[in-house]
Amino acid sequence: MNIITAFSNHNDTHQLCQDVIATLRKGSAQYDSEQFNILVVYFNVDHDVHLIHSALTEAFTCPVIMASSCQGAFAITPTGQHPTANLSVFGIIDPLGHYGVGYAKVNPASPDIAAQKAMQMAVSNSGRPYDAPSLVWTVMPPGQEEALIAGFSQIIGPNVPVFGGSSADNDVSGNWFQATCDVVAQDLVLVLVMHPSSALGYSYSSGYEPTEVNLVAQNCSARKIGLLNGQNAAHEYNAHTCGSISEALTGGVVLGNTTLHPLGRPIDSKMGITEYLLSHPDSVTAEGELCLFSTVAENQEFVLMKGSIEGLVKRAAVVAQNALDVLPEGRKPVGILMIYCAGCRLTIGDDVAAMQQAVLEQIGSIPVVAAYTFGEQGCFFDGKNRHGNLMISAVAFSQ
């Protein structure tokens, strides 16, 4: 297995694509098999998705899975890196591996059906239609990720690790995209099933510290919390976060205000270490309900988390290293595919370059592509697939 990464930050979309295509071709030419098994593409919606789609699908005959990434995507190649490139591509060359892409339009009324269809298509296209995949990489439209994960498990069971992220735009206006070779749309669930010829390592983590504040959510509806500890959710949250959302207690977007104070759901692992699945408050309703980027169950117990820009900057390197560390002994890492929460990315702002530098210093010149997403899917040590916010994940490939 070999991984070729490519990026371009050209402002001209045509040139953007040509740069990337040239890099990919040059990279693949050094191997006996020049054929990519799959291209995983992340791009900035400032560029025309259709132009990028047509350029790449005309240049390469392999399956493609594409998604928009908030304000560009992170890339490290052997010859350079960019933390927010307008187009970043992760190409897998694995002649002995098998990969299949599937997709389906998500009907809000039955997201699980779309997930099932996409998964069935992916396993069918993989060339290994009956085998349990090593890992599933997914792209989802934000909104119903939990139901989509449940839909996947109805086809292949709950034990195959699902990683990926929800497609993102640059301003949470809903201008996100998903695409495969066949289709470009804004409400697709994409599935890439992987049967790589060598081992994978993965890690799913947040960069946050639990506080001593425990909160119980009530009057919940999908992704809205009416009450926290029996009090108006917005007021209670505001009280515990030093007035972080005091400007929006009767309604408004709070995405940027809450990034360093997410709600964490304790996930106990059999090893005794508690991990936290984060939920990111993104807005407040006129009634003071707190809206999140993930679904909340009634009486859900939360721990108020706290983070720092410094922590978010350093966190990606740790998660990438963790994924490498769990590769079987003797395996040479050849690439890392990452997800970094768009909320974190927006919070650290220009420090995104420092975040990339930290990754580079930690793992060396291993090719990396990371997307900035509006929701992160992955699995903790307990092996259960989950959807969270403000999370970072990494999947390491090896030979």
Next chain:
Amino acid sequence: MNNETEVLRENFALILRLKEQAEALRKESDMLLSGMRDILSAQTPEALYQNMFDVFASLIPYQTCFILAHETPGFMVCKTATDSRFLDTKWAVDDVLKRTLLGTPTAVFNARIQPAWQTLEHLTETTAAVLYCPFIDNNKTSIIVFCATEIGFYTQMHVATAERYREFTEQTLMSVQAKLEALQSQKLKKEREQVELSMVQSEKMASLGLLAAGVAHEINNPLAFVNSNFDALSGYMPSLAKFFAKTHCVLKSELPSEEKLLQIEALFNEYDIEMLMEDLQEISEDSKEGIERVCDIVKSLQAFTQDNDQDEAAVFDLNQCVADSLRLLKSKVKNTVSITQNLQKLPKLKGSAGKVNQVLVNLMVNALQAMDSSAQLQITTGHLDAPEIQQLHPDSECHTAGVTEQHAFVAIRDNGCGIAVDKLDSIFEPFFTTKPIGEGTGLGLYITYTLVQALGGEISVTSELNVGTEFTVTFPIPFTS
């Protein structure tokens, strides 16, 4: 500060994760090792497979486990299963099974969509996820199949375990194969012992058949002259009866004693009682000798046919065995063979006299058959010390261990036609014979060899064409002797 705490926590979590992986591998290794011991301790093939399943259950959870073996081209068949419904089911070799047979363990997330299960729908009611693992059994690739009821139960983690498990099973099955072969070997050994016992009995009966005419002759001769003696005795009876009757009359008469004595003396002379008494004495002695000869022959036959194999305390007198064997062969050697015996006094040896007699009779019969005119049979018994034994049986194992015990030997030498050098190495092999077809079974010397081995002895042969052959049989002398 908070960030450092979080990093430490993350590192701790990673260490625990790696530790968990390491412990899982160690646990797996321990199970494999203990499993190997359990498997190798099995006494029967059934117990062996049950132990295998038990070991695998601790490594790879399953609801049902079964083994597919090759049947006909394109199909496999379930040979062993934890669920009897799977037994003897026939499986079309689809892409998944094909890849597994080529050496790649495979996890199927839902058996209900896999082609191989399409004709076995009733079994998919309790089966969803399946893990196939190849292993080499009897130099053929078979597949062990683990089934679970939950869709997608088996993951790449199980595949990795299965891969390690495949290597283990191949090694285990090599051990298992050795174990099965050992079990089979024990069975074969018992069967071989039974066959050999049967062959020994057959050969003994054949020898008896061969000896029967001579033995009958040997018994008939004394019986004939005993019979003749009794005829003569019968002829004397009337004279004796008259003599006693007349003597009785004389004794009851009123005659004076002197007259009675004179009349009895006259009667004594009239009936030639003195000669008659001498004849009776001779007849009695002859008959007694004849009866004793018959008794000796019967004893020899009993010694030849006795079966005291199970008696570990049984002992034999080698010289007595020589005497018994010669007695049984007496009619064959009478007048035509010159027998020289040089028998040294020997202690009792451990073993069955019947077996030794059979050995000696076989060797002597062979010797007699090898000789024509001027036949000379030389029988020698005596002691041999360790160097002499070493020289006599250079390949014998009992000398390589440095054993210095004394041995007794019996050598039977003839001046017959001899055995060609190129055939000497084969004469103790079963079905080897130099006799014309139909005249020899080729088992005589093989059985002789087997009997000597069973007695803890050794047999060797030297021969020169047209000069003669000598068989030497040695027996260890027990230390208590």
